[in-house]
Amino acid sequence: MFKLTNTNMEDIKIKKNEMMPNFPKNEGDILAFWKENNIFQKSIDQRDKNNPFTFYDGPITSNNKPHYGHALTMVIKDVVPRYKTMKGYHVDRSLGWDCQGIPVEYEVEKTLGFEQKEDIEKFGIEKFNQMCRESVQKYQGEIFALTERMGRWVNKDEEYATMDPAYIESVWWSLSELYKKGLLYQGYKVVPYSTRAGTTLSNSEVALGGYKAIVDPAVTVSLKLKDSNTYLLIWTTTPWTLPGNLLVAVGNDFEYVEVEHKGRKYIVGKGLLEKVFGEDYQILNEIWGKDLVGKEYEPLYPYYAQKSSEGCFRVVHAEHVTLEDGTGLVHQAPYGEEDFALMTGMGIEMFDYLDDQGNMKDEITQFAGMFYKKANKYVMQNLEERGLLFAHEDHEHQMPMCWRTETPLIYKPIKSWYVRVSEIRKRMTEENNEINWIPEHIKDGRFGNWLADARDWALSRNRYWGTPLPAWICDKCGATEVLGSFAEIKDRSGVELTDPHKPFVDEVKYACSKCDGEMHRVTDVIDVWYDSGSMPFARFHYPFENKEKFDQKYPAEFIAEGVDQTRGWFYTLHVLGTALFDQKAFKNVVVNGLALASDGSKMSKSKRNYTDINIVIDQLGADSMRLYFLSSPIVHGEEVIFNEKFLKEIMTSVMLPYWNSVKYLLSYQDESKLKNVSELDLGNIMDKWIVAKLHKTMGEVTTNMDAYDLQPATKSIFDLIDDLSKWYIRRSRERFVNGDVNALDTLRYVLVEISKLLAPFAPFLAESAYQTLVSSKKESVHLEDFSVVDESKLDEELLTDMDNIRKICSLGLNIRDENRIKVRQPLAQAFIPVEDSELQEIVKGELNVKEAIYSKEAKEVDGFKSQSDGTVFVTLDTNISDELKAEGFLNELTRGLQVARKESGCQVGQDITVKYQTESKEIEELISSHLEELEKVVLAKSFEKVATLENGIKLKLAEVEVFVEIIK
Numbered sequence: 001m002f003k004l005t006n007t008n009m010e011d012i013k014i015k016k017n018e019m020m021p022n023f024p025k026n027e028g029d030i031l032a033f034w035k036e037n038n039i040f041q042k043s044i045d046q047r048d049k050n051n052p053f054t055f056y057d058g059p060i061t062s063n064n065k066p067h068y069g070h071a072l073t074m075v076i077k078d079v080v081p082r083y084k085t086m087k088g089y090h091v092d093r094s095l096g097w098d099c100q101g102i103p104v105e106y107e108v109e110k111t112l113g114f115e116q117k118e119d120i121e122k123f124g125i126e127k128f129n130q131m132c133r134e135s136v137q138k139y140q141g142e143i144f145a146l147t148e149r150m151g152r153w154v155n156k157d158e159e160y161a162t163m164d165p166a167y168i169e170s171v172w173w174s175l176s177e178l179y180k181k182g183l184l185y186q187g188y189k190v191v192p193y194s195t196r197a198g199t200t201l202s203n204s205e206v207a208l209g210g211y212k213a214i215v216d217p218a219v220t221v222s223l224k225l226k227d228s229n230t231y232l233l234i235w236t237t238t239p240w241t242l243p244g245n246l247l248v249a250v251g252n253d254f255e256y257v258e259v260e261h262k263g264r265k266y267i268v269g270k271g272l273l274e275k276v277f278g279e280d281y282q283i284l285n286e287i288w289g290k291d292l293v294g295k296e297y298e299p300l301y302p303y304y305a306q307k308s309s310e311g312c313f314r315v316v317h318a319e320h321v322t323l324e325d326g327t328g329l330v331h332q333a334p335y336g337e338e339d340f341a342l343m344t345g346m347g348i349e350m351f352d353y354l355d356d357q358g359n360m361k362d363e364i365t366q367f368a369g370m371f372y373k374k375a376n377k378y379v380m381q382n383l384e385e386r387g388l389l390f391a392h393e394d395h396e397h398q399m400p401m402c403w404r405t406e407t408p409l410i411y412k413p414i415k416s417w418y419v420r421v422s423e424i425r426k427r428m429t430e431e432n433n434e435i436n437w438i439p440e441h442i443k444d445g446r447f448g449n450w451l452a453d454a455r456d457w458a459l460s461r462n463r464y465w466g467t468p469l470p471a472w473i474c475d476k477c478g479a480t481e482v483l484g485s486f487a488e489i490k491d492r493s494g495v496e497l498t499d500p501h502k503p504f505v506d507e508v509k510y511a512c513s514k515c516d517g518e519m520h521r522v523t524d525v526i527d528v529w530y531d532s533g534s535m536p537f538a539r540f541h542y543p544f545e546n547k548e549k550f551d552q553k554y555p556a557e558f559i560a561e562g563v564d565q566t567r568g569w570f571y572t573l574h575v576l577g578t579a580l581f582d583q584k585a586f587k588n589v590v591v592n593g594l595a596l597a598s599d600g601s602k603m604s605k606s607k608r609n610y611t612d613i614n615i616v617i618d619q620l621g622a623d624s625m626r627l628y629f630l631s632s633p634i635v636h637g638e639e640v641i642f643n644e645k646f647l648k649e650i651m652t653s654v655m656l657p658y659w660n661s662v663k664y665l666l667s668y669q670d671e672s673k674l675k676n677v678s679e680l681d682l683g684n685i686m687d688k689w690i691v692a693k694l695h696k697t698m699g700e701v702t703t704n705m706d707a708y709d710l711q712p713a714t715k716s717i718f719d720l721i722d723d724l725s726k727w728y729i730r731r732s733r734e735r736f737v738n739g740d741v742n743a744l745d746t747l748r749y750v751l752v753e754i755s756k757l758l759a760p761f762a763p764f765l766a767e768s769a770y771q772t773l774v775s776s777k778k779e780s781v782h783l784e785d786f787s788v789v790d791e792s793k794l795d796e797e798l799l800t801d802m803d804n805i806r807k808i809c810s811l812g813l814n815i816r817d818e819n820r821i822k823v824r825q826p827l828a829q830a831f832i833p834v835e836d837s838e839l840q841e842i843v844k845g846e847l848n849v850k851e852a853i854y855s856k857e858a859k860e861v862d863g864f865k866s867q868s869d870g871t872v873f874v875t876l877d878t879n880i881s882d883e884l885k886a887e888g889f890l891n892e893l894t895r896g897l898q899v900a901r902k903e904s905g906c907q908v909g910q911d912i913t914v915k916y917q918t919e920s921k922e923i924e925e926l927i928s929s930h931l932e933e934l935e936k937v938v939l940a941k942s943f944e945k946v947a948t949l950e951n952g953i954k955l956k957l958a959e960v961e962v963f964v965e966i967i968k
Contacts, residue, residue, distance in 0.1 A: 009033070013772040014659060016666035017907070021659050023621035023651070027764040031148065034767075039780045040153040043085050044092065046783065053089035055081050056556040056586065057154075058569045059096035059162055059532050062139045063107045066146040068595045068603065068613055068642055069562065075626045076560040076590055076635060076710065078152035082760035083705050084557075086786035092553075094158035095147070096535055099136040100466045101528025102197050102404045108132050108465075116357050117198040117462075125464050125503045132465040133163060146613065150622045151763045160539035162467070162531040168500045169486055170538035171531060172470040174580055176484025179471075183420045183579055184459075184482065186471075188350065190340040191458045193412035195358030195372070196405040199461040200416055202527055207450070207567035209403035217376050218395035220276065220327060222266070222388045223248065226296040230258060230265040232315070233276065235326030237395050238335065239379040240372040243301045243364050244353060246343060247332035249318035250289040254328060258285040266390075267292070269328020276327055276391075293317050300388070303353075303364055310348045318342050334413045352413045356462065372410065417469060417524065419457035424578050428454065431584040432574065438590045438708050439636045447566045457575065459527050466525030468505045476517025485544070492519070533572025536585055555583060558708065560590040563637050588708050591637045595629075598643040611644065620647045623762040627654060630714040630761055654718050655765055657725040658758075662751055662769050664729060667908040668736050669744045674774050677790055680746055684735070685838040687746040689802050690728040692795040693720060694750050698787045699794075701757055717757050724750060727806065731842060748773060756787045804872050805839050808832050811867040812847040812874045819865060819878055823848055824895060825888035831855035831864075831875040849876070889957060890930055893923070896955035897938045897964065903953060904966035914940045917949045918962040 011029040014021070034040060057077060060070070081091045105120075108131045114120060120128050147154060160167060178184035192201045201209075219239050222231040232248055250256065255270040259281040268276050270286065296314045299305045304312070320338040321330050332339040334350050344350060353361045360367045360375055366382065367375045383389040400409040421428075429451050437443040460469055470483045472492075483489055486497050493510040502525065510519050531538075536554055540546035555577065561569055570589065577585030596602060597609040617625065624647040631650070634640040682688040697720040704713035728747075729736075735743040752773050758766040759781045770781035778784055812830060816823060829851040832843055840852035855875070858866035863879040880888075897914065906912060918924065927934065927943055934940065952963030 009771065012768055014662045014666070014768055016663055016670075018663070021656070023623060023655065023765070024618055026768055027149075027151070027621050027623065030764045030767050031151075034780070034782075037779060039782055042779070043153075043782050044090060044155075047085060047088060047090040049090050051089055052552060053081070053084040053091045053558070054553040054556045055084075055091060055093060056536060056559045056573075057094050057096050058559070058561050058565070059098035059160070059535060060143060061098045061103055062136050062143055063104050065139055066143045066613065068610070070143065070146060071150055071613060071625060072592055072595055072629050072634065073561060074147055074150045074152040075629050076592060078150070078763075079626070079630060079710065079760045080558055080560070080590075080705070080708065082153070082763065082782065083786065086756070086759060086782070086784060088785065092158050093154045094160060094539060095144075095154040095156075096159070096532075096539065097136065097140060097161040097163075098528065098532055099133070099161050099163035100525075100531060102194075102199070102461070102463065103528070104132045104136055105463060105465050106197070106404050108135050111135075118357075120464055129465045129501055129503075136163070149614075149617055151626065158539070160535065162528075162535075162538075163501075165486075165498065165500055166541040166544075167531075167534075167538045168467050169544065170541055171467050171526075171534045172500075173484040173543060174534055174537070174576065175470055175526070176482045177580055178419060179482035181579070183423060184417065185420060186415065186417050186480070187456075188344075188413065188415045189418070189456075189458070190335065190337045190411045190413050191416060192400060192409045193414065194402040194405060194407065194409055195354075195356075196407040197402060197463070198356040199463050200412075200414055200458045201402065201409065202458050202529065203455055204450075204457075204529065204567040204571050205403050205527070206400045206409065208564055209401040209406075209409070211398040212401050212408075213396050214399040214408055215394050215396050216399075217380060218393050219380060219383070219389060220391040221300070221331075221383060222264075222390050223297045223300060225267075226298060230267060232297055232329050233266050233268050233327040233390055234329050234331040236331045237397060239376040239383075240360075240367075241333040241335045242331070242379055242383070243303055243367070244333040244335065244351070245300050245331055246304065246307060246312040246334075246348065247339075248297065248315050249321050249330040249332050249342065250292050250315055250328070251319075251321040251323075252288070252290040252293065252317045254289045254321070254323055256287045256289055256292060256328065257283050258287060259283050267329070269323045271323045272326070272328050275325075289317065289321075300383075301364075301366075304351070307348065311346055312348060316342070316346070335411055337411060340413055350413050354410075354412060358410065416458050417460040417471065417522070417526075419459050419575065419579070421454045421457050421575055424575070425451065425454050427582070428574055428578045431578055435584055435586065436588045436708065438588075438710075442563075442566060442591055442637060446563070447570065450567055450571065451574075454575075457527070459530060460522070460524035461527060462523065463525050464502055466528060467531055468500060468502055469522055469524045469526050470505075471522045472508075472510070472519040473522060474512040474515060474517040474519050477512060477515040479512055479514045479517075479519075481519065529568060529572045530576075532569050533576045533585075536573070536577070537580075554581065554585070556586040558588045558590075559586045560592065563591050563593055566591065590635060590708050590710065593634045593636070593638040593640060595634060595642040596639055598641060600641055603642075610642070616644055616647070620644060620651065621764070623764045624648075624650045624655060627714065627718075627762055630710050631718065633711065635710040654721055655762070658721045658751075658754065658765065658769065661721075661725050661729060661747075662772055664736075665744065665747050665751060666772070668739065669748065671775055673776070674752060675745050675749055677749060677793060680749060681742045682746070684732075684740075684742060685798070685842070686728055686732050686735075687742060688795065689798055690724060690746065690750055691793050692798055693723055694753055695789050695791075695793045696796075696799060698753070698757065699789045702786070702789070705760075714761055717754070717761065720754065720757075724754070731845065753787050755781050756784050759784070759786075801834075801836070801839060805834065805842055807869055807872050808834070808843060808874045809846040811869060811872070812843070812876055815865045815867055815874070815876045815878070816847075821878060821880075822888070822892075824891035825880065826850060826884050826891070827876055827878065827880070828884065829853055829877045831859050833857075833872060843874075847874075847876070886926070889922075890926060890933075892957045893926060893955070893962075894934065894937055896957065896962075897934070897940075900953045900955065900964050900966050901938060904968065906966065906968060909939070910968060911939050911941055913967040914938070914943045915946050915949060915952075915965040915967065916943060916962055917946050917952060917964075918960070920960040920962065923957065923960060923962050 085091045192206045216237045218237045220235045257270045258267050261277050261281045292315045299313050353364050358372045360370045362368045472481050490496050493508050495508050540550045542550040573585040603610045627650045628646050632640045697716050700716040701713045732743050755766045755770040766781050827849045830849040831853050835854045843852040858873045859875040864875050866875040949963045949965050952965050955962045
């Protein structure tokens with residue numbers, strides 16, 4: 001990465017003698033200029049504080065090196081605040097650090113070589129948490145360096161960290177408020193559980209981890225009916241849950257059959273007969289499911305046999321039973337959400353025979369101490385030895401994965417703390433309807449669907465480095481208090497907390513107010529996503545201070561993150577905003593997609609399938625990456641492939657044309673007073689057209705940026721630069737060469753306005769151009785106001801006419817190409833459906849024809865060639881007279897001499913002498929008869945014919961050759 005050095009302003013500017021720009025070096029110089037002159041703070045300070053625009057930055061997990069995902073969100077989070085600042089808003093930009101939770105713990109565990117939670121407790125929670133604290137600071141420097149290098153501006157004074165005591169106190173306040181509202185409660189439920197992390201996860205975290213194909217054993221098991229020789233057949237992909245089997249579920253209205261197979265009687269779903277038995281069975285009876293309900297069977301294992309008194313070990317009806325797979329009789333144990341709900345609804349007391357790490361507890365004596373997956377094998381062996389394993393096979397199915405440890409999750413019955421999201425679901429949906437989502441489909445799709453099925457949020461985590469849950473429970477009467485401030489803790493216990501983390505807060509105990517018992521804090525910390533969802537208020541230590549500041553900055557006008565955050569940060573912001581403040585937390589959100597490696601796969605450090613981001617920026621600069629991201633579908637939530645070649649294309653098609661346009665102006669006008677649009681003389685149609693195009697672009701960019709539609713806003717600027725360089729400058733070249741002041745003033749005005757348009761998108765290039773073009777100016781382009789449309793300069797009719805002219809010219813050039821007629825060869829006439837003489841002159845110049853003649857239709861004459869695109873047409877007279885041929889020859893010679901000038905290193909406007917050598921009488925006559933014209937065009941003082949040239953440049957004209965030497 002470039003180091004900031006003292007800035008020479010000339011290093012920032014574009015120079016007319018510079019052959020090629022070094023964009024990365026220029027960006028380093030501009031970073032230094034901004035820093036030395038405090039440009040960012042000035043851009044904020046000059047705007048009225050009473051006209052704020054609030055942007056929330058989600059806290060960054062800083063436990064690893066920065067990557068392209070960071071850069072992408074940095075760009076989106078920078079372009080909108082820069083734009084809004086130039087539109088007159090006071091925009092503070094915070095940077096937040098997500099410091100706690102499983103991601104941080106897991107990295108430290110890997111460093112220490114820990115594999116189980118017990119390792120942490122043996123090591124010492126205080127020492128472990130201190131290492132976690134240090135680890136999150138390890139990469140903050142690198143992330144901040146990338147932030148700065150990408151040109152993203154952030155306020156250091158608004159920086160926050162979720163591990164800070166003041167932040168945690170605000171989180172505690174919010175939890176206390178939820179408890180008072182009845183939205184925080186303790187319950188016993190089956191929840192997603194990571195055996196590697198040793199803790200529960202929320203449903204949104206399950207969504208973040210996604211699903212993966214896992215192969216598990218699928219077993220079909222026999223359960224003997226009491227007082228009968230008939231067996232129920234159940235099917236499961238979790239043999240480890242069979243020691244906890246309590247019920248068999250059927251569907252009342254499903255058909256079942258009793259069959260005989262290999263001398264034993266079985267009951268299965270009728271529609272699954274062949275799947276279970278093939279063709280080797282004999283039907284004995286047909287039974288409705290409702291007639292099976294109530295039948296008792298012998299427990300598969302003895303561990304919970306006493307639960308028969310609670311109604312266990314019998315057939316029951318359940319709505320979740322299907323006949324799509326298995327046997328149609330469903331094994332019920334405490335390790336499934338539907339199973340759990342069914343059994344607790346029947347009054348059956350639940351249990352859990354797995355410990356925190358997923359190992360069988362001692363109560364399951366045959367398999368005690370075994371990891372649940374390992375136990376599968378031994379359960380199957382045991383059942384086979386007892387003659388109860390009817391069938392088994394390997395079964396591939398989709399399993400939820402832990403979003404950080406990348407290990408399979410299980411569903412486990414746990415007593416945990418929950419946020420009662422189900423109670424505010426309707427209100428959350430109402431508020432979501434008022435949010436502007438980019439792309440729009442996420443509102444009612446990915447996010448809306450998630451809200452519609454939002455479940456209570458499993459909040460507590462049996463971990464160490466996180467915000468402790470501020471709940472204290474009496475060890476005698478069970479009274480519960482959720483404390484919302486450090487002051488409350490001091491008031492209850494006399495303890496003044498300085499560090500609210502474990503293990504210090506665990507030592508806080510106090511007398512119960514309802515009995516003679518003692519209040520002890522629950523040992524859990526909370527879901528790290530609650531921390532990030534609290535940032536709108538917790539970063540200001542609300543409500544303990546900054547109440548007015550918070551009120552002014554809530555809700556946010558704008559937020560941005562990746563599509564995965566629809567079930568992460570976006571979701572938790574929305575839950576807490578609705579639960580605490582009864583309104584949405586943000587009004588507009590840009591959802592970006594994922595940047596993939598060049599082969600279309602996910603970027604992976606282990607696969608090394610991408611170039612380090614710092615290397616790419618050092619080679620190609622930040623602006624090229626910014627413009628690539630902003631002009632791609634990735635800012636509309638879509639995946640895109642990232643490859644350095646795309647950045648090079650942006651440089652070639654956008655940045656260099658603009659840079660060259662500025663440089664081109666400098667060749668003819670070093671310095672000039674910048675004129676306002678009202679001062680320009682727009683008598684020439686090309687000047688009038690480019691100004692109209694500019695102001696139309698201003699409107700398009702403003703409209704799209706106001707709607708947070710970044711891609712079309714960016715592409716509008718690209719189109720303008722393309723039109724400027726490929727059409728306006730090229731068609732006005734002769735006017736520039738001749739020093740036409742109106743053309744030069746118009747070009748300068750357009751280039752300066754483009755620098756303002758570009759400023760939020762490519763802040764470095766915009767600054768460089770602005771400093772080059774404007775002598776009496778603001779200190780920086782980023783202190784300017786954004787370009788404003790002048791309605792009087794809009795001319796849709798002219799823009800449409802010029803589009804048609806360009807189509808006509810394109811068709812005409814196609815005709816030349818198909819007939820192998822070079823553009824430098826003049827033709828007699830073109831027939832076009834355009835009457836305006838100024839527009840006809842453009843066609844004459846572009847197609848190199850002597851006349852452009854209005855015609856209502858294409859001409860069909862010998863030697864005339866026509867083309868049409870359905871809206872316009874052109875007919876070219878391709879007959880070439882001797883006079884036209886000679887003129888074409890002269891044009892070729894002139895062009896060759898101009899190329900020779902350039903190759904010889906001549907500067908614009910520099911006089912030369914031309915020596916030439918040729919065997920062609922035709923060329924000799926051509927030079928002598930057009931000597932004065934040639935001298936004027938190529939700025940030659942004289943032409944001298946010589947017999948030989950040692951260092952001559954070869955020019956090939958048709959079938960003849962001439963060698964020239966340019967003497968400066």
